Amino acid sequence: xxxxxxxxxxxxxxxxxxxxxxxxxxxxxxxxxxxxxxxxxxxxxxxxxxxxxxxxxxxxxxxxxxxxxxxxxxxxxxxxxxxxxxxxxxxxxxxxxxxx
Amino acid sequence: xxxxxxxxxxxxxxxxxxxxxxxxxxxxxxxxxxxxxxxxxxxxxxxxxxxxxxxxxxxxxxxxxxxxxxxxxxxxxxxxxxxxxxxxxxxxxxxxxxxxxxxxxxxxxxxxxxxxxxxxxxxxxxxxxxxxxxxxxxxxxxxxxxxxxxxxxxxxxxxxxxxxxxxxxxxxxxxxxxxxxxxxxxxxxxxxxxxxxxxxxxxxxxxxxxxxxxxxxxxxxxxxxxxxxxxxxxxxxxxxxxxxxxxxxxxxxxxxxxxxxxxxxxxxxxxxxxxxxxxxxxxxxxxxxxxxxxxxxxxxxxxxxxxxxxxxxxxxxxxxxxxxxxxxxxxxxxxxxxxxxxxxxxxxxxxxxxxxxxxxxxxxxxxxxxxxxxxxxxxxxxxxxxxxxxxxxxxxxxxxxxxxxxxxxxxxxxxxxxxxxxxxxxxxxxxxxxxxxxxxxxxxxxxxxxxxxxxxxxxxxxxxxxxxxxxxxxxxxxxxxxxxxxxxxxxxxxxxxxxxxxxxxxxxxxxxxxxxxxxxxxxxxxxxxxxxxxxxxxxxxxxxxxxxxxxxxxxxxxxxxxxxxxxxxxxxxxxxxxxxxxxxxxxxxxxxxxxxxxxxxxxxxxxxxxxxxxxxxxxxxx
Numbered sequence: 139x140x141x142x143x144x145x146x147x148x149x150x151x152x153x154x155x156x157x158x159x160x161x162x163x164x165x166x167x168x169x170x171x172x173x174x175x176x177x178x179x180x181x182x183x184x185x186x187x188x189x190x191x192x193x194x195x196x197x198x199x200x201x202x203x204x205x206x207x208x209x210x211x212x213x214x215x216x217x218x219x220x221x222x223x224x225x226x227x228x229x230x231x232x233x234x235x236x237x238x
Numbered sequence: 239x240x241x242x243x244x245x246x247x248x249x250x251x252x253x254x255x256x257x258x259x260x261x262x263x264x265x266x267x268x269x270x271x272x273x274x275x276x277x278x279x280x281x282x283x284x285x286x287x288x289x290x291x292x293x294x295x296x297x298x299x300x301x302x303x304x305x306x307x308x309x310x311x312x313x314x315x316x317x318x319x320x321x322x323x324x325x326x327x328x329x330x331x332x333x334x335x336x337x338x339x340x341x342x343x344x345x346x347x348x349x350x351x352x353x354x355x356x357x358x359x360x361x362x363x364x365x366x367x368x369x370x371x372x373x374x375x376x377x378x379x380x381x382x383x384x385x386x387x388x389x390x391x392x393x394x395x396x397x398x399x400x401x402x403x404x405x406x407x408x409x410x411x412x413x414x415x416x417x418x419x420x421x422x423x424x425x426x427x428x429x430x431x432x433x434x435x436x437x438x439x440x441x442x443x444x445x446x447x448x449x450x451x452x453x454x455x456x457x458x459x460x461x462x463x464x465x466x467x468x469x470x471x472x473x474x475x476x477x478x479x480x481x482x483x484x485x486x487x488x489x490x491x492x493x494x495x496x497x498x499x500x501x502x503x504x505x506x507x508x509x510x511x512x513x514x515x516x517x518x519x520x521x522x523x524x525x526x527x528x529x530x531x532x533x534x535x536x537x538x539x540x541x542x543x544x545x546x547x548x549x550x551x552x553x554x555x556x557x558x559x560x561x562x563x564x565x566x567x568x569x570x571x572x573x574x575x576x577x578x579x580x581x582x583x584x585x586x587x588x589x590x591x592x593x594x595x596x597x598x599x600x601x602x603x604x605x606x607x608x609x610x611x612x613x614x615x616x617x618x619x620x621x622x623x624x625x626x627x628x629x630x631x632x633x634x635x636x637x638x639x640x641x642x643x644x645x646x647x648x649x650x651x652x653x654x655x656x657x658x659x660x661x662x663x664x665x666x667x668x669x670x671x672x673x674x675x676x677x678x679x680x681x682x683x684x685x686x687x688x689x690x691x692x693x694x695x696x697x698x699x700x701x702x703x704x705x706x707x708x709x710x711x712x713x714x715x716x717x718x719x720x721x722x723x724x725x726x727x728x729x730x731x732x733x734x735x736x737x738x739x740x741x742x743x744x745x746x747x748x749x750x751x752x753x754x755x756x757x758x759x760x761x762x763x764x765x766x767x768x769x770x771x772x773x774x775x776x777x778x779x780x781x782x783x784x785x786x787x788x789x790x791x792x793x794x795x796x797x798x799x800x801x802x803x804x805x806x807x808x809x810x811x812x813x814x815x816x817x818x819x820x821x822x823x824x825x826x827x828x829x830x831x832x833x834x835x836x837x838x839x840x841x842x843x844x845x846x847x848x849x850x851x852x853x854x855x856x857x858x859x860x
Contacts, residue, residue, distance in 0.1 A: 164838055171348045178344045182337045182510075187503050190330070190493045199470035205491040208333035209325075209551040210466060213340045213544050220347045220540055224533040227352075231530065236841045238528050 163234040170226055174219045181212045265659030266405040273443055273663055274420055277436045277670070281424025284432040289702045292429030293360040293682050294524045297844075299434050301531040305538020307434045308522045310441035310671035312339075312513075312539070313546060314390070315397025318444060318668035323643030325554035329490045331497045332554060338509025340540060340547050345514040345744075347536030351523040353751045353837040355532035360524065361679075362517045362743060363687040369750040370758045371830055373692075378765055380687040382742050383517040386735045387676040387683075388716070390518075394673035395721025398666060404610055404645065405662040414721040417670060418714050425674050425714075426707045430525060433674045440671035445545055447664020451648045451657055452549050455556045458651060465552035478559045485566070486628035490555065497800070504803030511809050512736030515744035518675045521682070529840035557643045560650050564591055565636060566626040568601060570617055576609065584608060587615040589624065603649035612639035613646075673717065681709035734776055737801070741768035741808030749816055754834055756816060759823040764816030772808030776801040 185193060190204030198206040231237035286292050299307065317339070325332030357365050362383055367376030395414050402413025424432040452465045460468030469475065479489040488495035494502060513519065522539075526532045568589040576586045586608045589601045607613045614637045615624055626633045645665065648658045685705040690697055697705070742765050749756040749764075777784055778792030779801040785791075794800060796807060836842070 160835070160839055167838075174344070174348060178341065182341050182506065183503060186333055186337055187493075187499065187506065194491070194493070200473055201470055201475055202491050204493060205330050205475075206470065208330060208493070209336050210470065210548055212333075212337050213548050216340050216344050217537070217540050217544050219344050220533075220537040223348055224530075224537050227533055228530060231840055236839045238530065238841055238843065 160234070160236070163230065163236060166230055167227070170223065170230070174223055177215065178219055181207060181215045186212045261655040262658045263406060265656045266662045269656075269659050269663040270406070270666060273439075273667065276439055277420060278423055280435045280439060281428050281432045284424070284428035284435050286427075286429050286431050287703070289360075289686075289699060289706065291431050292703055292706050293678075293686065294521075295429075295431040295434050297358070297525060297527055298431075299525040299527070299535075301526060301534040302538050303434070303438050304522060304526050304531070304535035306441040306542055307437035307525075308519065308535065308539035309542035309546075310437040310444065310667070311522055311675035312519055312543060312672070313444065313668055314672035315394050315665060315669035317546065317550075318448060319397060319400075319644050319665050320641050322550040322553045322557065323640030325551055326558045326643050327640050328496050329488065330493045331495065331502055332551065334497070334502055334505045334509065336547055336551060338506045339513055340543060341506070342510040342513025343536060343540040343543070345510060346519065346523075347533060347540070349748055350514060350520060350744075350751070351532045351536050352529045352840065354520060354747070355523050355526055356529050356837045356840060356843050357833075358524065358843060360521075360686055361682045362520055362747070363683060365750070366743075366746065366761075367687070367691075369830065369833065370746070370761045371827065372758045372762065375746075375758065375762055375765070376687060376691070378762070379743070380683040382738060382769070383683045383687075384680050386516065386738055387518060387679045388713075388720075389735045391673050391676040391680070391713070391717040392720035392724060394669045394676070395717050396724050397669040398673075399721055400610075400641070401645075401662050401665045401669070404607075405659070411722045414718050417666070417673070417721075418718045421670055421674050421677065422711060422714050425677055425710050429706065429710075430678055433678055434525060436674065437671045440667040441542060443667040444664040444671070445542070447660045447667070448546050448644075449549060451651070451653060451661055452553045452556070454653050454657065455560070455647060455651045456552065459556050459559065465549045465556070469552035469555055474559060475555055478555055478562075481559065481562050481566075485562070485626055490558070498798060500797060501800050501803050504799045504806040508740045508803050508805030508809070509736055511744045512738075512740040512805055515739035515742070515747070516735075517683075517739075517743070518672075518679045520743075520747075521679060522675070527844075529843050553644065553647065557647050557650070560647070561638070561643075562626055564601060564650060565589070565604070565624055567591070568604075568624045569598075570615075570622045570624065571600070582611060584611060584614070585616075587617070587624075589615070603646055606649075607642055607646055610642075612642045613637065677710050677713050677717065680713040681706050684713075685709040734773075737772045737776055737805030737808060738769065740805035741772040741812055745809055745812040745816060749813070751834065751837060753817070753820075754831055755825055756820045757823055757826045760816040760818075760820030763819040764812040764814075767815040768808045768812030771811045772805055775804045775808075 185204065186208035190208055193204035193207065194202035196203040198211070228237070288296070290296050321335055324335060328334075354365060357368075359365060359368070361380075363376045363379035366379040367373065395417060398417035399410035399413045402408050402416070403410045406413070424436045428435075453463050456465040456468040457463045460472035460474050462468040462472065475491060479491060482488065482490050493499075497505070523532045523535065526535050568591045571588040571590050574586045574588065575583060577583050586605060589604055590598050591601055592598050604613065608615070616635055616637075617624060618635055619625070624635045626636060628634070645661060648661055685702075685708075689705055690702055694701075745768065746756075746761045746765055750761070775792065775796065779790050779794060781787040781791040782789065796804065799807065
């Protein structure tokens, strides 16, 4: 079984969670994922589907707002969410010294 | 030059349309030849000699290039040709495709891609097999990967055939064979490396081919060249809503007019999770140089995909508006019985309509598309005009295949012949790029995961490469066969592919990374439960098409969810069973826990030893 070089050699994490830096890194990662997925669900399942009939009372330009979220807005937000993730993770990688 | 030449033909009323058709064909021939030469050249330049290059392009694809390649890989003939048409017919509920097929990338970027890149092996079954220390899991995953990819690739080859048949007027089988030859050239020579760089070129071909007609149409109909802005800020959608109501349909923007709220929710979720679980998409992220590059390439991929996916709903509105405006109350000039190239006898309606200037003109595009059988008219009430009023949810006197919405739009909008040719070229690029990516997954699943792993683990480097190449060729022949003789249920099977990916791959890969306690027993039970539930529901509901029964064997007993959306429930079933069974059985061994810890940290993704000795090591040291 070829562990990619048994992970960081200097730490040799035989016991998961033993190295506090890597578990802090992982917790920050999970928190970031949680926040971003909340917005992911909000714009698609929330604005685009469940709340769409109610939002259609408002307008974006000349489109009903629920329709706009479903066919335009949600996609823009998805792109931004991935951008934020890649950007924040770059910073997080450097902070915890796990970048390459 | 075209104005000069067309001057010659002006006296002859029939020559003008003939000339236009000829010009379209010449342009199509020219564009297709040029792009095919480019693909062949890139394929030749990218030929490879090692397995690592063959399966994962040597982990050497920069983030932005991988983004473009992923976009081309992902956007198939269905996205390019079919999607805007489907949305056009579904109205607001078309958002299931728009959100489903883009939202999945958020899941992929946050939950799967970076970790799988760190793992660094060639295939999805590799990860499943190692994480769950189980050869059974590896086999199940490999078989699923082959099945999912095979259903997909047949549709791509079919798309190639249709484009050739319509625009170059050659029989479908010749188009399929030519497409097979092109794909075989760069896929067999260059493996993943050849496929990647060809896909980068194909992305730009397909996106320009999609955007140019949309921009032209947007300018004509809304006065704004940017389709997204034209859609949002002009009154075109309001006008379409009014037309729809006049004809007796729902307003275009009314939600849940065609599907229930729960169904829209489930289908969207199933498509998102299915997208994130599709092996040919996941495997693209193995090709980047680092974990960081995998994250950024997911961003680039969705950005490139969004260029098409935010334009498609605009095009859907424009096309529907244009279509209704042109065809509703069109006058039937004459009806001609014609035997077309595929041997069928068709009634070709010669139609004319009154344009804005009050002049009567023939509708030429309708005639050429009638010959393909994708649009048919039937003047049921015999009043010599075509009515598009609502009759049981469809147009009363016209049957329009959703696949021609995009392909015919430039003609309907009377754009220049070269634009029409560009669309044909773009459709081919979309179909070929996706086909190539799928073929690689099929080849790697059979050659790498099954043959090398189980039958010949000590195979030499050249032999591994040879087996991979042979498998691509074999898969291509099967795909080509299905392209020429499509099984009648292709559309049904696509729902299957997403349901399957959602109910099998996504949950166990996700839990494999995020839950240390998930073990072999849990994963296998979860996969089988999710798959069985989803498969039985789909087959039961679609038994008329799949098994040929008189009536469906099953009703939509699960809260009325349609077979397309059942993958969402299958995914939940998988999650539930996996978590439960894992906690009732022994935890995974230490070396697997170490593996999970290591994929969670980006550092160390370059270590080359991860790749080659895997099968040998396992055989020596089971």
